[in-house]
Amino acid sequence: MFKIMLIEDDASLFGEIRERLQQWSYDVYGIEDFSSVMQEFAAVKPDLVLIDIQLPKFDGFHWCRMIRAHSHVPIIFLSSRDHPTDMVMSMQLGADDFIQKPFHFEVLVAKIQATLRRVYDYNTEAVSLRTWCGATVDYEQNTVTNAAGTVELTKNEIYILKLLIEQKNKIVTREELIKSLWDDERFISDNTLTVNVNRLRKKLDELELGRMIETKVGQGYIAIQEGESRD
Incomplete structure (x- = not known):
């Protein structure tokens, strides 16, 4: 069972995404303290990270940069921001994909599945x-x-x-x-x-x-x- 860390401060959206992903047999973990994202990341050791750009304390770009300094775990951004520079910035920081909100849940699952297959299957x-x-x-x-x-x-x-x-x-x-x-x-x-x-x-x-x-x-x-x- 893959572990997914969802770094999202909208409690309603977090709950909805977690519930839907759990139906696909993913373990979904949230963030308790948005100033200690790296500590919680280290504790969970997720197989994939979903992260919003606009977050309390520091934005998603900051945490993507911090995660990439320590891990090659796949990262997918989820954001309502639609400026092309946001997508380019996320790719330059090492993210694997970018999904604009609002999104169809089927698209999110397809991208998660494709990313997990790409990252964890071919190395075998x-x-x-x-x-x-x-x-x-x-x-x-x-x-x-x-x-x-x-x-x-x-x-x-x-x-x-x-x-x-x-x-x-x-x-x-x-x-x-x-x-x-x-x-x-x-x-x-x-x-x-x-x-x-x-x-x-x-x-x-x-x-x-x-x-x-x-x-x-x-x-x-x-x-x-x-x-x-x-x-």
Whole structure:
């Protein structure tokens, strides 16, 4: 049974979401003290975090930043704020998804299920290490290492990289990436994928590998493998 921490200060909405998620056999935990979110997070050790932006004491961006400093647990924002910068900010801070309130509960469940499958299922594959462009990609530790050092990736970033290098030198369409990441492209914006890929490239730049992920305008992305022919 997966544990979900719901960081939401609207008691009515919290109760409704908890009741609905419990019907799907999720354990749902709330926050007693909004100034001690990290202490409660450490005590619960959730498998996924749902978090609002507007909260008492500190906003959701602050707590997302704090959680990401200690954990790769998947994070989904739930917010009534609809400015594009809020979604971009959440992705840049390492969130896995962003759902605008009000939302259909079926959409929330679909996104939770897709995120949990993406984060916790694929790591059970027999092959956990890949060599790409002289670097070692560790799917279990979410790291990429070469002579220049090691960078840590989020679950979304390592999954995008995995999809690309498993089909290296071939174009992976944006539609294929979106469907693989979120199961149903109706539930995710095209901009969210762009933000995740750009963030991945920025981290790979530290290893001088960012240039090995190319954009094919109007098509998708391609992971280049040095020394091999490209389709």
